Amino acid sequence: MEKKDLKVLFVSEFQPINWAMGKVIGDLFQIGEACGIDEAEDRIFARNYTHVVVMGEFRSDSSDDKGRKVYDLLKLRLPIWKKSAKLLRSGYSNIDDPDYIRLPFLIQDFSKFLSFH
């Protein structure tokens, strides 16, 4: 998929990160948006994103990780809403998983990563 075809939503509970990410990805893709956890589901239900990236800790001991909770619910809800968006995780943790984007890497070259998904 070409960069110009991607419609990307970045979701996190941290407003400054959303502001920065909105700036970074805003110009990269056809749609590049960032929003908080509370408004994410309304946006995803109403629009057709190609990628939804949720920021969280995603560690096994982080039971109060809001990002992880949203990610888990979206895993259930996206197919029910008939949305084909690829759901990815993101954060600062050192997690080695093809669906996980470490945040510094994301800022450096977000579009390269998404081209593999």
Next chain:
Amino acid sequence: MIKKIIVVEDKLEELEKACDLVMAKGFMPLACSTNEDAVDTIKKYQDKGLVGILTDLHFPVREGGSPEGASGAHIVLKSLEADIPVVICSDIDHHYASWATDLIGAIEKATGKKVVGFVQDSKNWERALSLLFNEKEK
């Protein structure tokens, strides 16, 4: 604001069936498969377009658990406390459902509010949804 209906059911096929009906009526379904998810979702959306709740009776308390007791009764309590219309939809045999009916009755008495309906004997989501809509039209 998008109008939303929470659907609580741990069997994916049934959950999809119920949510498809909700979407066909123009509402956003908020699917939940555990008690924990449902309680969090009620809190999150009770002032953000949530118009009703459809709930099964038996489902796990949290992810990875097995269906236990009557988790749906807890969802009923949370719904009535938040003043959100709720319909229970379960394939529980009505001959053996008196304990559940008694439990829901006790919750209604404690909160001073009533559930919109209790669909028994079959997972008839269409009927459950129509009960919810009838209540909304009152």
